[in-house]
Amino acid sequence: MLVVGALARLSVSTALAYRADVAFDLGSGVLKALGRVAPLFAIFGAAEVVGGWTFDGAMAVMGLFLVVMGIQGAFVEPNLGAAVEGIRSGTLDLWLMLPVDAQLLVSARRVAPGALVDLPVGVAMVAMSAVAMGSGVGDVLAATWLLACGTAALYGVWWLAICTSFVFVRVDNLRFLIWSIADGGRWPSDVFHPAARVLLTWVVPILVATSWPAAALAGDWTLGTLGAGGVVAVLFLGGSRWVWLRSLASYTSAGG
Amino acid sequence: MIEVDGVSKVYRAVEREPGLSGALRSLWNRKTRDVAAVTDLHFSVAAGEAVGLLGPNGAGKTTTLKMLTGLLHPTTGRLRVAGHRPQDREVAFLGSIALVMGQKQQLIADLPATDTFLLHRALYDLNRTTWRATVDELVEALGIGEEVSRPVRTLSLGQRMRCELAVALLHRPTVLFLDEPTVGLDVEVTVALRAFLARYRARTGATLVLTSHDMGDVGALVERILLVDRGRLRFDGPIDGFRARFGSGRRLVVRGADLALNDLGFVLEGAQRWVATVPVAEANGLLARVLQRHPAADLTVHDPPLDEVLAAAFGEGRRT
Known part of the structure; x- marks a missing residue:
């Protein structure tokens, strides 16, 4: 915990080193969050139910999507870029020399405060939806569990993307592809073709973090759903950890 | 402290024919070959010893250094450093070693060095x-x-390198x-860093492994040389x-x-200056014979500069 605390303090200090950038990031973060929510009002202005989802359910999905994007954008994406650059340039060498798990170190190295704007907006939307749908404590706990599982699984996906940079020189396209696919998480799962749902659950498991918890808030969850969320998280986290360790074993380092 | 026993490292390198056609062919018919960066290395370093790992570019010295620090896994052979297998990257191992790379920075550029210290x-x-x-001790000794x-990005290379050493x-x-x-430092900073490292080693008894193309570093910091050439150890001994x-x-x-020294193999270089290389x-x-003949002669002995010796060693390696 001491290490995580020190890394967090340092990440925030680094992010706050440039005041103008922080102000710009926060401002653009607010606009981006509003831009993400706007289509919801446009669609439900024309129909009360879309793909079996009410406005409240869809707002919960959108809110959860913002929460996930806030977490990913603030904590994962900045470190993803730094890690890929570290592997390419060889500065990963110095991180690997430290007596702390390198995955933790690389994951918590940077933070982008601007992306955190999505977080309170998303939480507020989810809270409003939960109240409107009359969610019980069990529903909220189930949704929280599924959100945690989905977020962990997505972290695993990003970590797998980082591992590809041990082999491929350019992984930017892969990052854009993952972001593009993950963008589908802002919509309820039922609007997608079944094949797309498989993609959004088992390849880039964004639905586990958005539609599944939103459905849970509406009372639509079973122990099986919770178990499936856990399985997805374990598969992606475990898989990415395994690939990371294998990648380190075959790491060739850069330069010299 | 360091045991290297029959260590080899082989990389798989991609081979591609030149030009567009070669690039297209390599898309579906990729040829690879194994490149031995290091072959069957054997050496050991005692606790407190300082060794220079020398060799021309591509000789395998950095690969060796990276295997010793656990960054690279050897293909074959056995490595032990401070009682650990480096590639296991155990916390106790990583806590007992440090790697300073002149061309890579572990300080956080946007923040003062004190934040990295924390x-x-x-x-x-x-x-x-x-x-x-x-x-306090390092800041004092390094004069930083x-x-x-100050944010690291505002420091000069010399100041940054001193802070890197402190970290x-x-x-x-x-x-x-x-x-x-x-590498890249001016003469004044280079001399100061060498002096600091020598003092640090004398005070702490730390074992030191150096790779450098600067023979000034080698002469000032190490007593023993390991010459690596084309992945093989060609020399292991004192300077x-x-x-x-x-x-x-x-x-x-x-x-x-x-x-009158021409019969002893000396050559007159300038007025009253006789020179012989033996x-x-x-x-x-030879010195004894000169003093026997001219007891009052002003005599000086110069060792060949390490740069010159290393160049000769590289040249010999290429001829064999």
Whole structure:
């Protein structure tokens, strides 16, 4: 915990080193969050139910999507870029020399405060939806569990993307592809073709973090759903950890 | 402290024919070949010893250094450093070594070095009092009292390198790996860093492994040379032995009027200045003969510069 605390303090200090950038990031973060929510009002202005989802359910999905994007954008994406650059340039060498798990170190190295704007907006939307749908404590706990599982699984996906940079020189396209696919998480799962749902659950498991918890808030969850969320998280986290360790074993380092 | 036993490292390299057609062919018919970066290395380094790992570019010295620090896994052979297998990257191992790379930076560019010092206190789980004392000691010894509170990106290369050394030594490593530590630094900073490292080693008894193309670093910091060429160890011994093996010999200069030394192999270079270059083993005998003949002669003995010896060693390697 001491290490995580020190890394967090340092990440925030680094992010706050440039005041103008922080102000710009926060401002653009607010606009981006509003831009993400706007289509919801446009669609439900024309129909009360879309793909079996009410406005409240869809707002919960959108809110959860913002929460996930806030977490990913603030904590994962900045470190993803730094890690890929570290592997390419060889500065990963110095991180690997430290007596702390390198995955933790690389994951918590940077933070982008601007992306955190999505977080309170998303939480507020989810809270409003939960109240409107009359969610019980069990529903909220189930949704929280599924959100945690989905977020962990997505972290695993990003970590797998980082591992590809041990082999491929350019992984930017892969990052854009993952972001593009993950963008589908802002919509309820039922609007997608079944094949797309498989993609959004088992390849880039964004639905586990958005539609599944939103459905849970509406009372639509079973122990099986919770178990499936856990399985997805374990598969992606475990898989990415395994690939990371294998990648380190075959790491060739850069330069010299 | 360091045991290297039959270590080899083989990389798989992609081979591609030149031009567009070669690029297209390589899309579906990729040819690879195994490249041996290091082959069957054997050596050991005692605790407190300082060795220079030398060799031309591509000789395998950095690969060796990276295997010793656990960054690269050897293809075959056995490695032990401070009682650990480096590739296992155990916390105790990583806490007992430090790697300083002249061309790579572990300080956080946007923040003052003190922030990285604080981070390292957490990463190495250092006791606050010991950490504070070490920071004060290193800051004093490296003369970076003002620099540590300025963002690293605003520091000169020399100032940054001093701060890098301070970070690397905060946890008091017992084995110090230095990869080109003075590359790009001006003469004044280079001399200061060498002096600091020599003092640090004398005080702490740390084991030191250095790779450098700067023979000034080698002469100032190590007593023993490991010469690696094309992945193989070609020489392992003290600096004097290295000079004797690859150098052109000791240069004897005798100054004085009315000397007659041409029969001893000396050549007159300028007025009253006789010079001879002889194998190291023969130098003392020749000196005795000169002094026997001219007891009052002004005599000086010069070892061949390490740069020259290393160049000769590389040249010999290429011819064999």
